[in-house]
Amino acid sequence: MNGWFKPLKPDQIVNNIQEIDFTGLKQAGIKALILDIDDTLIPRRMNDVTPEVLDWVNQRKAEGFRLFLASNSRHPSRVNYFSETLGVPAAGLGLKPLPFAFRRALKTLQAAPAEAAMIGDQLFTDILGANMLGIYTIFVKHLTPETFSPRVWMRQAEKWVLDRL
Ligand SMILES: [Mg+2]
Numbered sequence: 756m757n758g759w760f761k762p763l764k765p766d767q768i769v770n771n772i773q774e775i776d777f778t779g780l781k782q783a784g785i786k787a788l789i790l791d792i793d794d795t796l797i798p799r800r801m802n803d804v805t806p807e808v809l810d811w812v813n814q815r816k817a818e819g820f821r822l823f824l825a826s827n828s829r830h831p832s833r834v835n836y837f838s839e840t841l842g843v844p845a846a847g848l849g850l851k852p853l854p855f856a857f858r859r860a861l862k863t864l865q866a867a868p869a870e871a872a873m874i875g876d877q878l879f880t881d882i883l884g885a886n887m888l889g890i891y892t893i894f895v896k897h898l899t900p901e902t903f904s905p906r907v908w909m910r911q912a913e914k915w916v917l918d919r920l
Contacts, residue, residue, distance in 0.1 A: 762886045763878050764920050765894035772796065772811060772874065772895055777818055780872055785891060787866035788815060789857065791875035792826045792837055794897040802833070804840045812841045823860035825849045825873075827880060851877075852884030861888075878913045 769775055772795065793799040796808050815822060824845035826834050834847035844863050849856030861871060868889040875881025876897040885892045901907045 760916060760920060762883055763916050764886070765878070765882050765892045767893045768896075768917075769893060770896050771898075775874070775893060777815065777820070780891075781818065781820075783891070784870060785872045786819070787821045787823070787861070787864040787871040789823050789825050789860040789864075789871055789873045789885070789890065790843070791851075791873075791877070791881050792824055792834065793828060794876040794899050795874060795881075795895050796837075798898040800899060802836075804837060809841065812843060816842075821864040821866065823864055825851065825856040825860050827851050827856075851875075851880035852887065854884065854888055857884055857888050857890060861890075877909075878916060879909065 767775075790796060796811075797805060812822065822841075822843045824834065824838055824841070824843050826837075826845065826847050827849045828834050828847050831847045834845050837843075838845035846856045846859050851857070857873070861868060864871065869891075872891040872893055873881055873885035874893045874895060875885075876895045878894065882892045882894055897910070901910050
């Protein structure tokens with residue numbers, strides 16, 4: 756494939772966060788997980804932490820991973836709620852794919868890019884931004900069907916790229 760697409764290529768593609776092989780990530784030297792919230796951990800329209808997500812986060816902590824929530828959400832109260840409920844530091848208004856939120860995550864977690872993995876549902880923000888910094892990338896298939904036009908177009912563009920990777 757054309758080299759132009761390389762920054763958009765995830766290292767792994769999974770159907771959901773439950774599918775990720777964390778033993779394998781650990782063996783690969785990953786210590787820090789940077790997590791998108793909306794449509795990665797929970798559906799975008801859901802407002803509460805589910806027991807499953809809480810469980811998943813606690814398992815990662817028990818395995819020794821350091822976690823950070825990097826969201827592009829414009830609702831700070833939402834991001835704060837997830838941060839407090841899950842006991843994970845967070846940055847809202849992340850402006851992904853710009854590097855700010857990723858850099859803040861690495862600094863907070865005291866991890867080098869090679870020791871971190873980004874888990875997110877958007878190629879053009881989560882995956883592109885993390886790839887540019889040399890962070891390992893895991894693309895999760897999004898949890899909500901899209902109906903709002905700009906998102907539908909974005910998903911079509913994502914699919915177009917994914918089909919060509
Ligand atoms: Mg998302």
